[in-house]
Amino acid sequence: MHTYEKKGRYIIDFEDIPSKRAEMPEIAVEDRKGNFKEVETGFAEDVAVAEAKRCLSCRRCLGCALCWAECKPEAVNFDLPDKDVDLYVDKIILTSGMECKMARISGNIDNKHMNVVTDLQVERMLADTGPSNGLILRPQDGEIPRRIAFVQTLGTVGDKIRAATLIFGINEAIIARRRMDDVEISLISPNMEAFKTSLETGLDKVSGISFISGTVSAVAEVGDSRDIEVTYEVDGSEKLETFGLVVLLTQPQLPPYIADAAKQLGVEVDYSSFLGNQGGMVERDRAGIMLAQDL
Amino acid sequence: MGGGAAGIHAALSEAAAGNKVYLVEHFPSIGGERIARDRIIGDGDAIYVPDVAEVKSHKKIEVLTSADVGALIGENGKYTVKLRCRTPRVDREKCDDCGECIKVCPIHMYDDYNEGLEWRTAIDFFNSESGNYNIFKEDLPVCQQTCPINLDIRTYVGQIADGKFAESLATIRQKLPFPLSIGRVCPHPCEAECNRGHKDEPISICFLKRFVADYEVNSGVTPNVQLTKVKYPEKIAIIGGGPSGLTCAYHLSLFGYENVTVFEALPEPGGMLRVGIPEYRLPKEILANDIEFVTRHGVEIRAGIRVGKDISFDDIREEYDAVLVAIGAHKGVGMRVKNEDAEGVFEGVKFLRDVALDNEVPNKGTAVVVGGGNVAMDVARTGIRIGFNEMNVLYRRTRNEMPASPWEVDAAEREGVNFHFLVAPQEVIVRNGRAVGMKCLRVRLGDPDASGRRKPVPVEGSGFVMKGDTIFAAIGQVTDNTLVEEKHGFQFGRKLNFQVNPNTFETDVEGVFASGDAATGADIAIRACAGGKRAAESIHQYLREKE
């Protein structure tokens, strides 16, 4: 999972947002020839204080201890230390963790479009312990979208990873259709035909999902509903289609802590090493090192 | 390792086989429903829900959350796993999952477990199913974390907002003795990360530092020097009186070392702040104020003494208990073009040094500056000031790829510097033994190279000559490491920099440390200061352990 708290900080919309930062005063360009006078002349006191007051004083836990005061079983303990633990083991089982790499998509700079989400976010929405009772909701207005596009825009990745990505999207689409029967779903990916033939079984059972062999070139927000207009190329011609929600299929990869552990153990793994033998165990050439396969 | 669905499944089957299992998870809680990636699900198949409750109650399974793996050692089925489990600040033995704490917690933040789709509170169960309550406390605010020397920005900016300028400056000086200088020259990586930048514009952190430092000077206050009562007698030599060396000296004196001597090869201390950064960006009397603050802590600076020439490195090692090499990177890198040693061709850094030390420099006619970094901008803007008619900067990529700070490029342009992008120098044209111009080729940007930057590709038949009586090469600097010899046993990097342990700044030679540009290659001043501070801590530790 992403550490959202680090990447997309939640910031309250304070009343002084937006406001411009203070500008540094400078001496005129004409006054700079033939001398080495300092160009920037510094903030005046009132400017500096006003600028300093713009600081949002970012902090998460305030250390106010209200939770501690409210906790009847007295479980909150601010002095509880970090714990160093040494384990002596005969076997180390690695798992694939859950981390994804997002492919860039033109028109969605800094992932600003609210109604473009990732497949991992959809997985959470569909989950029972997720935020929305198993429903897919548009982050922009909380509505259930009528039309959803799953979009695969990964660049060069191995076939196995590409297939895993698409299968993941299809499975999400299947579950979404079970939960919300009138939702229309499109799945857009280059080389869709090749992927479909590579699958031995399964696709014939899938209903209500249109598979489009196309390359998505851009997404844009349209109208007050902030629906997402997807531009894609299919059979050499460009097509425009509007969806209530666009799901970006992400490239699964090993999180740093798993990758680093594998490196320390001297085993070469990537995400695809964890795919294939559903819920089983794969033994590596080093004794006692196992890979627990994805379920 | 990994407390997701697969990890839980594996833990349960190992435990069922009678094995003791440790389930190690990086995040505060195990669990999480998974949708298959290896097969299209059929009718009976749905989201896989791991049995968290079973794991939690299983006697054979011990769950370790918020765990960072330090080391994995061993082979052949015998392994040691060293973990550090970050504290949840909630005693899970006592917690009864009543949820009262999350009702009262006043802080909202994005919820990692649900991929940022909703908010959690600062104290929170993370995964409702496992009920592993934890308090999220960031280690450092993002600005402070980004600052190489970890200045407590949130506090010193807040103190300015409160009108407590002296306190603010004292906060800065706990770590950094150069607020006047760094407040002027720092390219402030902190501001690029400032959270306010996501909403409108980042806080002007760097100039606020300058403001409090200027405020002290303008009010004629001499800052207090507070030294510890603990004193240490060891003698420490610091070679190089630049930002790194002086910051190290400052922190050593704060630790209580009374015999810290700084050797500076140039007639005046300050290093690149004195002879690299031009005066229009950092006036020398301003820098002198910062340096005086360091010397008032009892640091002795011996300027005009070049180690390796005026005093040998061996003598230094003989006389001092610890040595820091912080000699910077003052040697220009050649352009590797034909005739680059012709008369009229200069190293950019040497030119800046000569200007700063009032030595004679060329100052007439047309000049060509090769390079796109801040040194190139300093050379060009200095050239405009000292009398050149025309300064032409050649850079082989576009403005967007320039390593120079964008505001420096803008300022240079406003002051009349000409920029020529997508131009690669080929050969210095020489007439009567003197440079008269630079033969160049136009290039275009091709595919990205190993560093991810797009590689310039020559455009055939696009050759042309850029006239210029003076040519400055400003394409990088390396360390002049001739103060030591091979017998000393140092290792050097690509920039002729001293190889050090990146955490302790120790070199391969016992008792000798290196920091700043001399260890990292040319970099920004605040990082040199940060290295100096870190080196001081290492020297302190080294000397105390030796005792």
Place this chain on the structure above:
Amino acid sequence: MCTGRVDPALVADAFVNGADGLLVIGCHFGDCHYVSGNHMAKQKLDMTGQVLAYAGLNRKRLQFSNLSSAEGAKFAQYTAEFVEQIQEIGPLGSSGDGFAKPELTEKLKIAHRCLAGPKLRWVIGKKPVFIREGNKYGEVYTEHEINRTISGIIMDEMATHTILAALEKRPAAVIDIAKELEIPAPDILKYVLALKRRGLVEIDQVAGQSPIYKCKAEEVRC
């Protein structure tokens, strides 16, 4: 009563019940029998004023002054001046306030709920401690920082209680609440989900494309 014991909710109560102005008079700073009661009063009333202003109240309607019990003449003077000031502003819901009367009272009720809850009262009580000694982690706050923090909590609390109050009236979809309260829908969604996470709100049913949220149970406390 020591002004330090003037409960923020009590202040809000006065305005909810139609008071046009409220003057709180405490001892002179430095003369507090309980050392810091009047300082605490100032902090609390500043915060209360901020919350009420956020709800649309003209800030001039709430004032804190200092007097000793021996200054009868001054008391009369302060009171007369304050009455004059209120008369100038006019009755509650005049142009100096953010809203006209029935709406303003509704907002003030929400402010009352925020002020009666534990969060703001607790944190404002911590303000002097945070500035002097630091928080539970020993981190000392600047005045600016604690003020920022408190205004953040006020905004969060006001939004939370506004939405909760709307849902108490009737179950609704995110888009409907957004339209009614004129708060951006993405924010409403985040707050509703946060309330759901705290067990105060649940999904009632799904109507067409809209999940309908409703308040859960009577015990609402946040």
